[in-house]
Amino acid sequence: MVNLYQQFLSLLKHIEGIAPLAMRLYLAPVLMQAGYNKLSNFSDTAAWFGNPDWGLGLPMPEVMTALAAGTELFGGALLLIGLATRLVAIPMMVTMLVAAFAVHINNGWLAIADASSWLANANVAASAEKLAAAKALLQQHGNYEWLTSSGNFVILNNGIEFAITYFIMLLALLFMGGGRYTSVDHFIAKRAS
Secondary structure, X not given: OHHHHHHHHHHHHHHOOHHHHHHHHHHHHHHHHHHHHXXXXXXXXXXXXXXXXXXXXXXXXXXXXXXXXXXXXXXXXXXXXXXXXXXXXXXXXXXXXXXXXXXXXXXXXXXXXXXXXXXXXXXXXXXXXXXXXXXXXXXXXXXXXXXXXXXXXXXXXXXXXXXXHHHHHHHHHHHHOOOOOOOHXXXXXXXXX
């Protein structure tokens, strides 16, 4: 039995790059899209970053926008191919922490409002009635079957769930690297040794 387990572990050692590859392939388009959105709406994003009344009130908003957009767009591209994975994970982790605690924290944990969740806050609990009313209006006055043919209606809660999940995935990549046999980092390290 122990021998069989050792063989299983040996097999896993040869394919262990799959897990970091999967995380990189999941994170890269999400982060690249976020960076692209910031760059394509640069002045609006900078205004939101800098405004203390209805935005984040961050200092040097243009610089912060450029740093966040560049980190997400170019860091995401590097993640895609697995180049400098451990290094690019660090500024992306900082970006995710800023997003979580400067933007999303007041909305609680949940990204999508689910009133039945044990993580639901008062905002989320109130969303169930609003969602039911919206569905009733659409069923009465809209083409509900067509509107829901791509999925159910939900209410965005905009909590920290996604930012913290991405942070944890980036933390794992910081420790694991880009992945054995699945990243440019692996082949650079192999050639350097």
